[in-house]
Amino acid sequence: MRILLILIFAPLIALTLMYFLFPGRLLALGRWLLRKRGGTVQKSVTVDGRAWPYLEGGDPAKPLLLLVHGFSGDKDNWSMIAPYLTRDYHIISPDLPGFGENERDPALAYDIEAQTRRLKAFADALGLARPHIAGNSMGGWIALRYALDYPDALASLILIDNAGVLGANESDLQKQAVDEDYNPLVLKNLDDADRLVAMVVHKPPFIPKRLRPALYADGLRYRDQLDTIFWIIANEARDHPLNDRLGEVKVPTLILWGRHDRVIDVSCVAALEAGIAGSTSHIMEHVGHVPMVEDPKGTAAVMKGFLAKL
Incomplete structure (x- = not known):
């Protein structure tokens, strides 16, 4: 006993x-x-002299999914959905330069074209031939740009609440970020964490106070650099959206969105549907900006249903 x-x-x-x-x-x-x-493990590959940490899981003989995280995210943004994907797919999720454990060099260019070019170099370094590419938020914008810049280098495109397009309605983020005096997606301090989480997810989880300093350490440590990167891509999204180029996307495309997204308004779905011929869309009624975190099982089901028809 x-x-x-x-x-x-x-x-x-x-x-x-x-x-x-x-x-x-x-x-x-x-x-x-x-x-x-x-079923994922962390690995690393050197691309143009820069170490790229990434997670890899699933059978390499199965179809490949390249997963691209959003602003202020990292490779583990896909860890909750991974159990529902690795049985049927080989998945790879990297840390983009400027985020996670990748290099955070403030001298790098962080515009979407530069990040897309780096992602292509990462894919080439690993020998990823025509992967299915899924991206969330900023990562979805990079995935969309990948489809435009390298149309023969991917098998399909999955856009999850992606940035880079304008919808009919402004999001809460757009309304709040009217100038560079206030950034709704960067932490001021630990007490600001609840506000930020509520901006991103529809039903914020309880986060014990004791865990907060460790959980938000990177966000606070790199706050100024994240603020700089945010305004680079926010101004690009406002001044140079990809709406007029959507007709150039030729690969099968899934548009997946959270109905309660406060960061990028759900009205963007209609703009993407109208622009990308033959695209499929699905709106999840109970989530916000990060469906793969808020409802990983449901998000995986939609993704797998789309991919199974290809």
């Missing part, structure tokens, strides 16, 4: 101690468990 009690309570005690004494290690454990559940 004593051994049984030890086996039951020892892990709980260890987790409690980690929560209070080593919250960063607890978050690292959670990240490791998510990757384990999704």
Whole structure:
């Protein structure tokens, strides 16, 4: 009985101690468990002298999905959806330059054309021949630009609440970011975290206070650089949207959106549908800007249903 009690309570005690004494290690454990559940492992490849960390999972013999994260995100934005994809697909999700564990050189160009060119070089370095490409937010804009700049280098396009197009209605983000005095997607401090999370997800999860310093450490550490990158792409989205070039997209395309997206308004779906001939669209009624995080199983089902018909 004593051994049984030890086996039951020892892990709980260890987790409690980690929560209070080593919250960063607890978050690292959670990240490791998510990757384990999704069958992904971290790898790295050098591209043009720069190390690209990325996650890889699934059978390399199966169709390839290249997953591109959004602004202020990283490769683990796809870890929650990975368990629903790796049984049927080979997935790769990199950290883009300026984000995650990739190089954060402030001297780099962070416009969408530059990031798209780097993503193509990453794909070439790994020998990724005509992957299916899915991107969320800024990553969706990069994925869309990839389809325009390298039309023969991808098999299909999945746009998840992508930036880079204008809809009929302004989003809450657009209304708030009327000038460069206020950035709704950059943290001011830890107390600002609840506001930011509520901007991105429809039903914000409870985040224990003790975990917040570790969880938002990178966002605060790189706040000024993230602010600079944000305004580069925000001004590009306003002044040079891709609406007029959508007719150039020739690959099968899925448009997937959260009805309650406050960052990029759902009216963009109609603009994308009208511009991309033969595209398929799906609006998820219960999520916001990051469907693959808010409802990974449902998002994966929509993606897999689309890909199965190709």
